[in-house]
Amino acid sequence: MPETTKNVNKVVYGGKVLIDLTGDTVTPGTLLTGTTAHDKSGAAITGTMEASEVVNAQERSVVPSVEEQVVLPEEGYDCLSKVTVAAIPYAESENDAGGVTVTIAG
Numbered sequence: 001m002p003e004t005t006k007n008v009n010k011v012v013y014g015g016k017v018l019i020d021l022t023g024d025t026v027t028p029g030t031l032l033t034g035t036t037a038h039d040k041s042g043a044a045i046t047g048t049m050e051a052s053e054v055v056n057a058q059e060r061s062v063v064p065s066v067e068e069q070v071v072l073p074e075e076g077y078d079c080l081s082k083v084t085v086a087a088i089p090y091a092e093s094e095n096d097a098g099g100v101t102v103t104i105a106g
Contacts, residue, residue: 007042057081
């Protein structure tokens with residue numbers, strides 16, 4: 001496999017996008033001091049933003065659906081500290097035609 005000297009910011013495998021940082025908006029100035037992440041170029045960055053107040057964070061849980069979901073903090077919270085996404089229901093069963101029926105989110 002050829003080696004690249006550039007940062008990897010998008011990974012496509014088998015025609016499916018596995019990781020895509022190209023639309024990310026994180027910068028050192030928007031990331032808390034000492035926290036590390038990767039920017040949209042794939043470069044490792046370290047936060048420089050100082051915490052200025054107590055933040056009221058919320059944990060949320062969501063169940064996947066076939067429709068897009070936007071998960072935001074509820075009223076009274078400043079941000080989300082953790083979002084837990086349940087596994088997508090997936091089942092395989094043999095069918096009468098000798099094949100396999102795959103049922104996703106059903």
